[in-house]
Amino acid sequence: MAELHLKIVTPEKLIFDEEVSQVNVSTEQGEIGILPHHANLMAKLEPGELVIKKDGKAETMAIGDGFLQITDNILTVMTDLATYAGDIDERAVEDAKKRAEAALTQTLSDEEYAETFAALEKSLAQLRVKRRHRVR
Numbered sequence: 372m373a374e375l376h377l378k379i380v381t382p383e384k385l386i387f388d389e390e391v392s393q394v395n396v397s398t399e400q401g402e403i404g405i406l407p408h409h410a411n412l413m414a415k416l417e418p419g420e421l422v423i424k425k426d427g428k429a430e431t432m433a434i435g436d437g438f439l440q441i442t443d444n445i446l447t448v449m450t451d452l453a454t455y456a457g458d459i460d461e462r463a464v465e466d467a468k469k470r471a472e473a474a475l476t477q478t479l480s481d482e483e484y485a486e487t488f489a490a491l492e493k494s495l496a497q498l499r500v501k502r503r504h505r506v507r
Contacts, residue, residue: 375444378448392406393423405446413441416436416438432454434448434452435452435453436451438450465494475487
């Protein structure tokens with residue numbers, strides 16, 4: 372079975388570096404699925420869900436802003452947030468969401484507004500992923 376090499380990188384560290392069978396990810400143009408031997412592509416990521424399919428199983432991560440590039444069957448995801456669904460602390464993320472929402476009601480510079488709005492988007496993405504994949 373053909374495979375695709377996936378690397379997920381954050382500013383802090385390399386999160387994932389393995390062969391996979393498929394990746395689904397949120398981009399500016401919507402969710403896309405990437406299979407082995409996909410055409411070369413560069414796309415802007417949006418905070419949301421990244422699903423890695425490998426060995427018949429799926430792993431889910433919450434991701435933040437960033438970019439993806441696929442070249443020569445290597446998919447590189449460069450993002451400012453990559454957290455497995457099971458590692459998301461729902462209470463801490465909910466608190467961060469509330470702080471960001473409260474900050475957005477204040478008078479902020481354009482830069483502060485953009486940073487706060489980005490933090491809110493990442494919190495919402497993590498909450499969606501965590502709640503969608505909560506163990507029942």
